[in-house]
Structure formats: structure tokens, C-alpha cells
Amino acid sequence: MIRRTFLGTTLLGAAALAFMQPAFAQDDKVKVGFVYVGPIGDGGYTYEHDQARLKVEEHFGDKVETVYQESVPEGADAERVMTQMALSGADLIFATSFGFMDPTINTAKKFPDVKFEHATGYKRADNVGTYSARFYEGRAVLGHIAGKMTETNKIGYIASYPIPEVIRGINASYIAAKKANPDVEFNIVWAFTWFDPAKEADAAKALIEQGADVILQHTDSTAPHAAAAEAGNVIAFGQASDMAEYKPSPRVSSIIDNWAPYYIDRVQAVMDGTWESDDTWDGIGPGMVEIGEITAVPDDVKAEALEIRDRIAAGEYHPFTGPLNRQDGSEWLKEGETADDATLLGMDFYVEGLTGDIPN
Amino acid sequence: MIALERRAAPSRAWLWGAPLLAVALTMIAGGLMFAALGKDPVAAIRTIFWDPLFDPQFAAYSRPQLLVKAGPLVLIATGLALGFRAGVWNIGAEGQYIVGALCGAGAGLALYPMEAWFIFPLMVLAGALGGWAWAMIPAILKTRFNTNEILVSLLLVYVAESLLASAAVGVLRNPEGGGFPGSRNLSQWASSANPELIAGTGAHWGVVAALIAVILAYVVLNRHLTGFHIKLAGQAPRAARFAGVNPARLVLFCFGTAGLLAGLAGVFEVTGPAGQIGIDFNVGYGFTAIIVAFLGRLDPLGILLAGLLMALTYIGGELASFMLGIPVAAIQAFQGMLLFFLLAVDVLTNFRIRVGRRDIA
Numbered sequence: 001m002i003r004r005t006f007l008g009t010t011l012l013g014a015a016a017l018a019f020m021q022p023a024f025a026q027d028d029k030v031k032v033g034f035v036y037v038g039p040i041g042d043g044g045y046t047y048e049h050d051q052a053r054l055k056v057e058e059h060f061g062d063k064v065e066t067v068y069q070e071s072v073p074e075g076a077d078a079e080r081v082m083t084q085m086a087l088s089g090a091d092l093i094f095a096t097s098f099g100f101m102d103p104t105i106n107t108a109k110k111f112p113d114v115k116f117e118h119a120t121g122y123k124r125a126d127n128v129g130t131y132s133a134r135f136y137e138g139r140a141v142l143g144h145i146a147g148k149m150t151e152t153n154k155i156g157y158i159a160s161y162p163i164p165e166v167i168r169g170i171n172a173s174y175i176a177a178k179k180a181n182p183d184v185e186f187n188i189v190w191a192f193t194w195f196d197p198a199k200e201a202d203a204a205k206a207l208i209e210q211g212a213d214v215i216l217q218h219t220d221s222t223a224p225h226a227a228a229a230e231a232g233n234v235i236a237f238g239q240a241s242d243m244a245e246y247k248p249s250p251r252v253s254s255i256i257d258n259w260a261p262y263y264i265d266r267v268q269a270v271m272d273g274t275w276e277s278d279d280t281w282d283g284i285g286p287g288m289v290e291i292g293e294i295t296a297v298p299d300d301v302k303a304e305a306l307e308i309r310d311r312i313a314a315g316e317y318h319p320f321t322g323p324l325n326r327q328d329g330s331e332w333l334k335e336g337e338t339a340d341d342a343t344l345l346g347m348d349f350y351v352e353g354l355t356g357d358i359p360n
Numbered sequence: 361m362i363a364l365e366r367r368a369a370p371s372r373a374w375l376w377g378a379p380l381l382a383v384a385l386t387m388i389a390g391g392l393m394f395a396a397l398g399k400d401p402v403a404a405i406r407t408i409f410w411d412p413l414f415d416p417q418f419a420a421y422s423r424p425q426l427l428v429k430a431g432p433l434v435l436i437a438t439g440l441a442l443g444f445r446a447g448v449w450n451i452g453a454e455g456q457y458i459v460g461a462l463c464g465a466g467a468g469l470a471l472y473p474m475e476a477w478f479i480f481p482l483m484v485l486a487g488a489l490g491g492w493a494w495a496m497i498p499a500i501l502k503t504r505f506n507t508n509e510i511l512v513s514l515l516l517v518y519v520a521e522s523l524l525a526s527a528a529v530g531v532l533r534n535p536e537g538g539g540f541p542g543s544r545n546l547s548q549w550a551s552s553a554n555p556e557l558i559a560g561t562g563a564h565w566g567v568v569a570a571l572i573a574v575i576l577a578y579v580v581l582n583r584h585l586t587g588f589h590i591k592l593a594g595q596a597p598r599a600a601r602f603a604g605v606n607p608a609r610l611v612l613f614c615f616g617t618a619g620l621l622a623g624l625a626g627v628f629e630v631t632g633p634a635g636q637i638g639i640d641f642n643v644g645y646g647f648t649a650i651i652v653a654f655l656g657r658l659d660p661l662g663i664l665l666a667g668l669l670m671a672l673t674y675i676g677g678e679l680a681s682f683m684l685g686i687p688v689a690a691i692q693a694f695q696g697m698l699l700f701f702l703l704a705v706d707v708l709t710n711f712r713i714r715v716g717r718r719d720i721a
Contacts (some may be wrong), residue, residue, distance in 0.1 A: 039688065069682040073643040076633035080425055081678055087418055088683060102545055102635055122540075161639060162529050163540050192525050192639060359529055 030092065030271055032056065032263075033085035034068040035078060037097035038195040044220030045194065045240035045257065046070065049096045052259035059264050063271070074099025082107040086114045092270045094263065095119065097194070098163065104128060115275050117266060120165060122345070124277050131262060134283030135165065136172035136344070137312045138255035139216075140319035141291050141305050142237045143173035145253055146214045147180030148301045149235055156207025157188045158200060158217040158224055162359045164347040166218050171351045172319045173216055176308070178353060187212055190359050197223035208234055215250075225251050235296075242292040253305070254292030261287055281341070284313040320344065325352035364711040374709045381708075382701035389701070390694045399684055407683055408676035408694070422675050424562025428633050429671035431567040432457070432625035434664055436649035438573045439618030441658040445581070446590040447597065448614040452498065452513030453622040454646025455520035456491040460623025461630040462520075462527055463490025465543055465637050468552040469532060472544065479551035484565075484627055491623015492616050494520065499615035503608040509615070521642065528639045547635035554632035566628030570667075573621055577660040586613065622646060655702055673698060 034053050038046035053066050067090065069081045078100045085093055086107060092115045095104045101121040108116045108128045116128040124130055146155050155177060159166050170188060177184045187210060189203040200219045204227035207215060215236040217224050222243050228234040228250035236246070238254025262280065269275040282288035291309050294302045311317040322333030327350040333339060350358065391401030412422035436453045443450045464487030468479055498512035527533075532543040546552040554564045581587035593600040593610055601607070625645065634641060652670055656662030677691035 033682070067682040067685070069678060069688075071688045074638060074640050075643060076428070076629070076635075077643060077678075079633075080428075080675070081682070083421055084418060084679060085682060087421055098540070099542075099638060099640060106635075161541060359526070 029063060029065045030060075030267060031065045031067070031088070031090045032267055032270075033082070033088075033090040033093040034066065035072050035081055035085070035093065035095045035097075035100060036068060036070045037072060037074065037099065038220060039070050040068070042195050042220050043222050043241055043243060043245075044238075046096070046220070048241050048257045049094070049259055052263045055260035056263050056267055060267065060271075064267060072100075075103070079103035079106050082116075083110065086111040090114060092117070092267060092275075098165075115266075115270055124279065126277055129266075129275075129277040129279065131280040131282075132165070133257055133259075133288040134281060135255060135257075135289060136168045136319055137283040138289045138291055139169045139172040140176040140312065141309045142216060142253060142255060143176030144180045144308055145294065145297060145301060145305050146173065146216060146235075146237075147177030147184050148304070149252070149297060150177075150181065150184060150212075150214045152211045152213045153181065153183045153185060154211045155184060155186050155214045155216060156204070156210070156212030157186055158203045158207070158215065158219050159188055159190050160194050160218050161192060162190065164345060167350070167358060168344055168347045169218055170354065171347065174354055175319065175324070175351060180304075186354055188354070188356055191219055193219060195220045197221040200224050201227045204228060204236075205231075222246060238292050244292070247293070248295035252296050253294045256290040256292050258287055258290050284309060285315065326350070327352055327354055361716065363714045364707070365714050366711055367709075370709050371712075378705045378708055379702060382698065382705045385701045385705070386694070386698040389697050393690060393693065393697075394686065397686065397690055399686055404680050404684055404686060407680040408673060408691075410676075411679055412672060412675045418679065420560070422679070424556070424560060425675055426668055426671045427562040427567045428564070429674055430667040431564070431570045432629055432645045433649050433652045433670055434667035435566060435570040435573055435625040435628075436618070436622045436646055437652040437656065437663045437667060438570070438577045438660055439621035440649055441653045441656070441660070441663060442577060442580070442590055443614035443618055444594075444653060445658050446593040446610055446614050448611050449510045450495065450498070450513050450615055450618045451510050451650065452495070452516050452520075452646070453618060453649055454642055454644065455513070455517035456494045456619040456622035457626040457629075457646045458517075458520040458524050458642050459494040460487040460491035460619075460626030461634075461637065461641060462524060462532070462626075463487050463623070464627030465532060465546060465630050466527075468546060468549075468631070469543060471551075472549065475551045477551075480554070480631070483552060483631065484624065487623045487627025487630075488620045489623070491619040491621070491626060493619070495615040495619020495622070496612070499612050503611050509611070513615075517646070524637070524641060525639050528637050528641070532637050534636075541639050543637040545635045546631045547633075552631050554628055564628060564632040566625060566632060569621075569624055569628060571664075574660040574664050581660065590614070622649075651699055655699065669698075670695075 036046040036049060040046055040050040053068060056064060057066055072078050072081050082093055094117045096119045098120045101118060101123050104116050104118045105123050105125060105128060108125050112127055118128060118130050120132045121130050157170055174186050187207055189207060191199050191203050193199055200221050201223040204215050204224035208231045213234050215224050215228055217239045220240055225236045225243060225246040228236040234250055235252045236250045238251050240257050242254045242256050243251050294305055318338040320339035322337040323335045324333040326332050387405050391405055394401040394404040411418055413419055440450055440453055464483040467486035468483040471479055497516060498509045501507040501512055502509045529541040534542060534544045557563050589605045589610060592603060593605055630637060652663055652666045656666035673695045680686050681688055681691055
């Protein structure tokens, strides 16, 4: 059998290249593929991408066809999934996780006529654009609530991977919390996963045992909320999705990723033939980041949080505004100075006051 | 009344018939599940088993991918099968695979950006040694201190995963990667790349190594004294002792071979299909290989077929998932059914079913 496979594939070797062109869609429908790192039922990050996919379908009706693949490992498997999607006639593929970066670039090389959009990465090509959300803007709002609400002055933070996006979130939350409550301390646990309910629950429990009464998370499951509910007197925040099933408490607010406007925009561009590779990084203002309903906190805290949100949206306030020092005490931003995007995109340091080291 | 009766000798007909029956049963049970999910069962099963091999749109790409996916599974499973035959339980191939990839990638990246012919062979050697050394830990602990090799080898997987995470954000991180975790892309550096040897076949060095391993394992098991010792130790440990088998040496040999092959699988994967060390570099080949080993009845040729079958369900499952919108969980359940039925109908090889009253002598 193996010999036959070998023979067959060798003979087909030349023909294979001919097949590498995507099959042209039999009709005028634009076919859009979505590659997800988690299951669509994760209630967090992947769930929101899939909600946006459904909104794309709703918006365009029968002018569009969408396909998706969930729980795709980051690596060789991702490249195969994307190649098979392109072979199936996809015109536009959204690769929704950082780890799909090289597989996206590799696949894009094989299919110059297919457009690719890679979330949170930094490698682009003529047919590969990137997009991400300024989640840190939302984290500043949540950080303020966290600082106001903690009674033990200990805030637990479940971090996923030590990449700039996550470090940025920690810094933004800490700066806002510290402003609201100068005595606040952050305890950061690195889970090394985006989605693992068991690990996330363990991390939340450990943080609560060490005295944290507020849990912030950069992982995608609702497990920390369940742990907070079980412990009582602990609050948490929805990550990537509203996590409304834990309303009004322990979930008191959330950062919601709203990808729908962007996805609709990009699909439209493909339909119009105006799609071009670019890099999009939108925040609260354009609506890519939303703050979920604020519940079960005093009215003044809620009002302050909403004010911060609105000022960020209007461009009046930047979550990284000086004076700010790095963790080692060296100066980063002078009084009134705001961080530039390049530094934020490559952020690999904590701000002053955070304890512990970034895993390295 | 239905009873099972042990056959005097395993049935040759069922040896070949059982897998076919299992596939048929899986199609029926899986078809019912897909129908219950509101999907066309015939289309689903055709997409999983037929389209990756023969669909004009996908086959030219999917068929070579079978080898890419089956290569590491077969390579690892072949090594594991030697131990399983001898009653030596190495459950930690996933860890040996990771350490092999780390050592191989490390040896190469230390020389970056030099271009030289010897870099790839050096990496392969380092990877094999790394996997071997990682497997030696449970082996020596067992032979010296009589620890349980199942527990030690399994737990070392988690140690290896932590090493991997640490390396991906630390020593092996791409200095030009903007602070993101992950090493340089080894498949894009000419000296370390492990590309397709013949374009369009999917066959990289790891696939070649898997085929060589299958042949060597076949020879060792059937034509060599070591193979005889392995089989004897598994079937009759006491007899093996009387026959002069040194149990400690056998443990070291089985663990060493399995670790070596798992390490090779790791280094071929990291230089080829995966391309780089990342935090989630390992995707479970080391664990799936245990299933492949048993599915192939611990026989090298069986493992080769079992590895290809597993690869087919992965690739076909992916196709079915996005073409027909079948949830990944249902695909995994379908794979589980296949394994369940394969092992369940195996009973027919060694037993015959009797219907009716048992005669009382």
C-alpha cells in the first residue's frame, strides 16, 4: 500500500502544482474561511470570532459562504488546514491566533490569489494582512474597577503567554489599578495556555488562597469565574467575551472583542476587489474593543470606569501616559508623554511596581 | 446464550477480517452519530475516508500529507512497540519527542547563520541523542532503583513541556522575533531545512527514517536474538530469565531505542513540517503513537498501516469538519469509535462466539 502511495504521488508530483490553484467558486459567492485555536464553545476568544463569523453571514446573506475549523494546533497542522481551505475555494481566510503566523505566511505563498488575515501577528505579505485590537485600552478600565473594589489590596492576574500583548495588558491594568488604589499589589500566574479550564481554575484558586479578592485573566475560559463564585467575595472580569452567565457577580464587567465590523469590512473589500494587505490596530474608539455591562459595583466606581472608557474612546486619555518608569526604576515616559505604538507592540518589560519576572 | 470460546490458535481469517469489520462497524456507528447531528452520514464518511485519497480537488495535496502526519507516528510507535512486546512500558514518548526537537534545534541554532552541509546531520544526531538521554532517565531509575517506569516516563513529559516553554521564550527564542515566543524558522534556513525530498510527495527525511525503522524493527524482531529475547520477556518473564535474558539490559535497550526514535521524530518535525520551536510545538504524537502501536498489534508492518490509517482519520476529519461543519468533538468521537471497534473485534481473532447452550461433559 505504501508503495502504491509513493508511486501514485510521485507521478502526481507535477500535476500537484497545477492543483495548487484554488478551485474557482462555481458561483459568485465569496467563500471565507476561519481558523480557530480553540473550540467555538470556549465562551471567550474563539467564541467571539465565531460570533463575528455569524454576523458576516447575517450581513451578506447568500452572497457569502463561511467555513471554519476549530481547535487547530499552532504549527504544521494549521498550515494543512489553511491549505485545504484554500483548495476548497476560499477567497479570504482569517487565521485568528498568534501561533498561526508562519503557517499563514507559508500558505499564502502557495495561493497568491487568496487573501489572508492574521490576528495579532507581525508578518505581512502582499496577500497577508494583520489585525489586532487594543485590548490594553479595555484593561485600563477593568484595572480601575479592580483597584477600587479590592479590599485585601491583592489582585490576582492569570496570564497566558509572555508575549507583548499579554505583558501590555498586565501593565495597563496595573497602572490603572495603582492610580485608583496606591496600595494595590499584583500577583501574576503564568498559565502557558490560552484555554485550559482545569489549569485556569487551579491558577484562580491558588491566587485566591494567597489573598486575592479580584481576579483578572488573559485566558479564555470561564473557569476562573467558577472558582471565584465558589470562593465567594471574589470578583472577576470577562475576557474576550462578556461571560454574562456569571453576571452580576463574580463577573462585574468584561472586555469584549467585537470583530464583526472588521470582518464585514474586509469581506466587502474582497467583494469589491479593493482588498489590500495592511495592519489594523483598533481599540475602544472604533468599537473593536467593548466594555461589558458593569454590574454589582458602587455607582461612583461605575461612573469613573465609564468616564475612563469614554475618554480613551475619544482619544483624550492614553492608558500609558507618563510619568512611568520601568520595573528596574529607569525612566520610560516623562510627565505627560504617551507610549508610541512600536514600544507597545514589542513590550517586553514590566512597569515599576510590578513584582516578579517575566518568564524568560 | 452467547459464550466466548478460546481458539486453539489465533484465527488467520479474523486476523485480516477483524480490521475490516471494525471499519465497517465504525462507519455504521459513526454514520448514526453524524445523522443525529443533522449531517449527511454518507457525505461525512466519504469526506473522511475517500476525499483525502481520491477527491480531485484535495487528493494531490492531502495524499502527501498522509505521509507527513503518519511519519512521526510510525517512527515513535515502532520504538514503543519493541518495549511493549517485552513488557517495558514507556508512556513518555511525547517527552522524548520534545527533548529530541529541543536538542536538535539547539545544536543547529548554536551555529546560526552559518551555512554548511554538516549542520543538518549534526542536528539529527543531537536530536536522537537527546531523545535517547531523556528515555534513559526512567530506564536507569528502573534498573537501579526499581521505580515504576510508567509513572516516571509519563511525568517526565510534563517536565519536557516546561523545558519547551522555557526554551521557546528563553534560550531558543528568535532574537529578531519582536519579543514573541518561538525560535527562528528552521525550515527556512537552508542548512537546517528538512524539505520534501521529491516535490509533491510529502516524504521528508522523517518519513524515510520511519520506513527504515519499520524494516529494522521487523528484522530485529524476526531474525535477531534480541527480538527473541524481547518476545520471550513479554510472554514468559521467568522463562526469559532462565534463557539468559538480562532484564536490565533489555529495559535499557527498549527505552533507548524508543527514545532515540522519538527524538528523531522530534528533530525531523521541528526542521520540517513544524519549522520552529514554539510553546505548543508538541501536538500529542507521542501519545497517539501508543494507540498506533497497539492498533498495529505491536508489529512493525501493522504499525505502518495503523499510522497511515490514523493519519487518514486526522486529515479526513479536518476536511469533514470544515467542509460539512461537523464539530471537532464529533470527529474525535469518530476516531475513538474506530479505535474502540478495532480493539473490540480483536477478540474474534483469539476467541470464537458460540451461540446456544454449552454442552456439559
